[in-house]
Amino acid sequence: MERLGKTPDPKKMPLRREDFPYEVQTAFFIHDVLPDIWDGAGGNYFGKNWSALGTILDVYEVENSKDVILFLRYIDSLTISKKNDELQKDRKREERKQHGGAIIKPPKLK
Numbered sequence: 001m002e003r004l005g006k007t008p009d010p011k012k013m014p015l016r017r018e019d020f021p022y023e024v025q026t027a028f029f030i031h032d033v034l035p036d037i038w039d040g041a042g043g044n045y046f047g048k049n050w051s052a053l054g055t056i057l058d059v060y061e062v063e064n065s066k067d068v069i070l071f072l073r074y075i076d077s078l079t080i081s082k083k084n085d086e087l088q089k090d091r092k093r094e095e096r097k098q099h100g101g102a103i104i105k106p107p108k109l110k
Contacts, residue, residue, distance in 0.1 A: 023064055027071035030056055031079070045083040047076050 017028050033056055034048040053072075057065050 023067040024071045026060075026062055026068050027075055030060075030062075030068065030072055031075045043087060045080055045087065047080045 017025055020028075030053070031048060034050065034052065037046040037049050038044070039046060053069070056062075057068070062068050
């Protein structure tokens with residue numbers, strides 16, 4: 001914005017983790033700590049492995065765990081959708097490359 005000679009508009013700036021309440025920041029942190037689950041055969045992203053959640057909540061002495069878990073579920077759900085959408089776009093891009101840019105549709109069954 002500085003190079004363009006414009007003043008940044010706070011309403012148009014993307015949110016940072018620091019902009020969220022403490023419980024949401026905690027949920028982001030825990031989401032980063034939990035291991036990912038991937039489908040080895042299909043390459044799809046299944047989300048986070050929640051088996052260590054109780055231990056992590058205890059170790060970091062999370063007080064309002066119900067709210068943190070709620071936000072964590074939202075973050076995980078959005079991350080699953082975003083990663084799988086990106087993977088789908090990458091697959092389609094690769095298909096186009098392999099077929100010279102042409103999209104090959106399967107024949108219609110009668």
